Structures are given as structure tokens and as C-alpha cells.
Amino acid sequence: MAFNGWMSAVTLKDTDREMIDAFVAAPRLIDAFDQLMAGDPNFRQMVTEFTALWPVLNVRSVRAKLGYDAFRQHDRAALLALCAAANVKQQPSGWVAEGRPSWEQLLRTIYQVRCNLFHGEKSPQSLRDRDLVLASDHILAHFIAATGCFDWHDH
Incomplete structure (x- = not known):
């Protein structure tokens, strides 16, 4: 819910697809992701560990x-x-194991985890499901805190 709320507030779009499409194409978010991947070893490690769980199947x-x-x-x-x-x-689409994920691949995969959580067959007893949800949460929380993107305002 927080993920959708964040996307809605930032993009002012009506549908999830419009929100995700706007987020993955936003130059400022892409640049922030690239900077964190290059300069923040903790963030890079979180993302690398998350990619070890890929691909994330669409449960529906x-x-x-x-x-x-x-x-x-x-x-x-x-x-x-x-x-x-x-x-x-x-x-993610076009993912190659051991590759470096793009902002789009990361965000669309986190969104798939979110969709599976709300619409799929997820269980806290499943270690894989738990790892996917926790990794998504930690990556987003770190990204938001490290970039300060909640305080970005267009003038």
C-alpha cells in the first residue's frame, strides 16, 4: 500500500501501469539509482542479493x-x-543472471513482488516469499532514505 501511495503521490497517475511506467522512466530516479549502485556498497549488496532470487513469477x-x-x-x-x-x-524482463540490474528491472520486479503479495499465493511460512518481501522493503527504504526523494519538489 505504501509503495502504491508513494507512486501515486509522485506521478499523479490513475493506474498502476501508468505509475510504474512513469517511475521507471524518470531521469532523476534513474540517476539516483545509478549513483547508489556505484557509490553505496550496502545498497549494491542488497540489490545483488535480491537479484539472486530472480526471476519473480507472476502468480496469476x-x-x-x-x-x-x-x-x-x-x-x-x-x-x-x-x-x-x-x-x-x-x-524482470530481459534479465540475465549475474547481470547488473537496471532501475526499470529492479522497480518492475519489486512491483511484481507487491502484486504477488496482494493477489497471489504468498505465505510467511515460505522462506522465499519472506525473502522477496523483506528484500523489496529494505531496498525501497534504503533508496528513499539515501536519496531523500520524499523531499524532492519540482519547481
Whole structure:
């Protein structure tokens, strides 16, 4: 909810898609992300650890294409292979393991975690789900604190 509130207040857009599209294309946010990745080892480490959990599957797409039990029926490797064959939606798009994520990839993946949390099959008993939610929260909190972006005002 806070994520959506932040995006709404900054972009003044009506839909989630419009908000995300505006956020990922905002030069000031992109520059701030690039500066943190280059100059803040703690932030870079958080992002690197988060990318080790990628890709993040779209739970609705998994359910539609593979059924509601897909997460329980398959281990992660088998599930990823089935998802690739079924063209299941996932974030980030164009991700290459061990790569350096872009601001867009990071933000869209965090947004996918948010969508899965609200609309998907997430559980605090699942260590992976917990790690995804906590990593997303820590990265956003660090980004906001380090950049001071809540105090940015366009004149």
C-alpha cells in the first residue's frame, strides 16, 4: 500500500501501469539509482542479493497456465522450466543472471513482488516469499532514505 501511495503521490497517475511506467522512466530516479549502485556498497549488496532470487513469477500467470497447484507440485527448477515453456509472465524482463540490474528491472520486479503479495499465493511460512518481501522493503527504504526523494519538489 505504501509503495502504491508513494507512486501515486509522485506521478499523479490513475493506474498502476501508468505509475510504474512513469517511475521507471524518470531521469532523476534513474540517476539516483545509478549513483547508489556505484557509490553505496550496502545498497549494491542488497540489490545483488535480491537479484539472486530472480526471476519473480507472476502468480496469476502461473495459475492460469499451469494450475493452482503448480507451486506445490514442482521444485523451483522444474517450475521455472515449465513456466518458460508455457510463456508465463515474470519479472524482470530481459534479465540475465549475474547481470547488473537496471532501475526499470529492479522497480518492475519489486512491483511484481507487491502484486504477488496482494493477489497471489504468498505465505510467511515460505522462506522465499519472506525473502522477496523483506528484500523489496529494505531496498525501497534504503533508496528513499539515501536519496531523500520524499523531499524532492519540482519547481
